[in-house]
Amino acid sequence: MGAQVITVTSGKGGVGKTTVTANVGMALAMAGKKVVCIDADIGLRNLDVVLGLENRIVYDIVHVVEGRCRTRQALIRDKRVPDLYLMPAAQSRDKSAVKPEDMVRICEELRPEFDYILIDSAAGIEEGFRTALAPADLILLVTNPEVAAVRDADRVVGLVEAMGKPTPKLIVNRLKPDMVRRGDMLDTSDVLEILAIELLGVIPEDEQVIVATNRGTPVVLEERSPAGQAFRAIARRLMGETVPLFLSEDGQGVLGWLRRLVRSGGGR
Amino acid sequence: MSWLDRLRGQPSPRETAKQRLQVILVHDRSDLSPGLLEVIKDEIIAVLSRHVPIIAEEVRVTVTQDARECRLVADIPLGNRHSRS
Ligand SMILES: Nc1ncnc2c1ncn2[C@@H]1O[C@H](COP(=O)(O)OP(=O)(O)OP(=O)(O)O)[C@@H](O)[C@H]1O
Numbered sequence: 001m002g003a004q005v006i007t008v009t010s011g012k013g014g015v016g017k018t019t020v021t022a023n024v025g026m027a028l029a030m031a032g033k034k035v036v037c038i039d040a041d042i043g044l045r046n047l048d049v050v051l052g053l054e055n056r057i058v059y060d061i062v063h064v065v066e067g068r069c070r071t072r073q074a075l076i077r078d079k080r081v082p083d084l085y086l087m088p089a090a091q092s093r094d095k096s097a098v099k100p101e102d103m104v105r106i107c108e109e110l111r112p113e114f115d116y117i118l119i120d121s122a123a124g125i126e127e128g129f130r131t132a133l134a135p136a137d138l139i140l141l142v143t144n145p146e147v148a149a150v151r152d153a154d155r156v157v158g159l160v161e162a163m164g165k166p167t168p169k170l171i172v173n174r175l176k177p178d179m180v181r182r183g184d185m186l187d188t189s190d191v192l193e194i195l196a197i198e199l200l201g202v203i204p205e206d207e208q209v210i211v212a213t214n215r216g217t218p219v220v221l222e223e224r225s226p227a228g229q230a231f232r233a234i235a236r237r238l239m240g241e242t243v244p245l246f247l248s249e250d251g252q253g254v255l256g257w258l259r260r261l262v263r264s265g266g267g268r
Numbered sequence: 269m270s271w272l273d274r275l276r277g278q279p280s281p282r283e284t285a286k287q288r289l290q291v292i293l294v295h296d297r298s299d300l301s302p303g304l305l306e307v308i309k310d311e312i313i314a315v316l317s318r319h320v321p322i323i324a325e326e327v328r329v330t331v332t333q334d335a336r337e338c339r340l341v342a343d344i345p346l347g348n349r350h351s352r353s
Pocket residue numbers: 010012013014015016017018019020041046121122123173174175203204205206207209210213227
């Protein structure tokens with residue numbers, strides 16, 4: 001058995017890969033799973049900052065690859081939850097310092113001890129892309145509901161298929177329900193229809209994500225944040241639970257139901 | 269988008285975005301640019317006209333897709349030899 005390796009990727013940069021990795025990783029750990037997050041964005045490390053663990057780094061993934069420390073020594077334990085670990089990226093090296101076979105070997109070594117291994121990839125579809133994908137059992141493709149991001153996501157779906165890897169599952173991040181309602185933004189259903197892959201979750205735009213990142217306390221730790229709730233729902237789906245999707249701009253609950261009722265009565 | 273735009277029957281930015289993406293992706297996925305499709309069309313016309321009479325102006329070469337499967341579709345109306353003579 002051992003851990004499931006989940007790689008978080010995207011076509012376009014800046015769509016939320018690191019935010020998703022940190023929050024889904026922490027949500028899984030909050031649910032009692034043993035989780036390790038690996039930062040594969042060599043040269044532009046960020047996962048340590050989003051998780052608030054930047055002051056505790058001694059060794060990084062390149063030290064492991066070069067045999068300068070043991071794999072375990074490069075793992076930083078998060079003290080807020082029982083079993084969350086980070087393997088940081090190197091900041092002063094480039095993508096070629098870690099090869100696909102290195103990533104596979106590191107994951108093989110960690111697999112027996114964990115339930116989930118999450119890999120945060122670098123933007124782009126060059127070298128680092130293959131490295132992050134090499135050990136993946138499951139690929140999460142993050143996109144924003146925007147033309148350029150969806151276009152680049154489509155390219156990744158094609159590349160992943162060409163590599164013989166399983167079709168990615170989709171995460172739509174930074175959806176603004178108000179804009180969708182006004183007809184100013186693509187809705188999740190539009191993105192799904194276009195990409196034709198399975199949807200794993202939708203994360204709304206939420207200012208608290210930025211506040212949380214500034215503090216180094218991932219937004220899932222915030223009970224009431226809408227994005228935090230979305231991340232917890234994604235983690236539960238990964239654990240095999242069926243959690244209803246917040247699919248349309250109408251949202252859930254009584255308000256959403258009322259809105260749908262009014263709209264279906266009054267037409268468009 | 270404003271009420272006025274909506275009254276004027278303007279497509280919403282959401283609809284425009286979706287339509288643009290659909291067109292962009294047909295070409296991205298099939299690696300066929302609109303220009304290349306024109307070249308293919310001209311060559312199909314040239315080859316076929318050697319064997320059967322066709323109505324060149326009405327030939328359509330397009331890429332269609334069903335989920336992620338792309339298909340090159342050529343619609344070639346045949347000219348009627350007898351009615352033309
Ligand atoms: N749901 C959200 N609501 C508000 N802000 C968000 C949300 N998701 C991400 N952000 C913000 O967007 C920015 C980019 O996010 P992030 O760093 O996770 O993207 P990335 O895909 O990892 O980028 P890169 O390609 O550079 O690695 C950050 O400032 C983050 O705080």
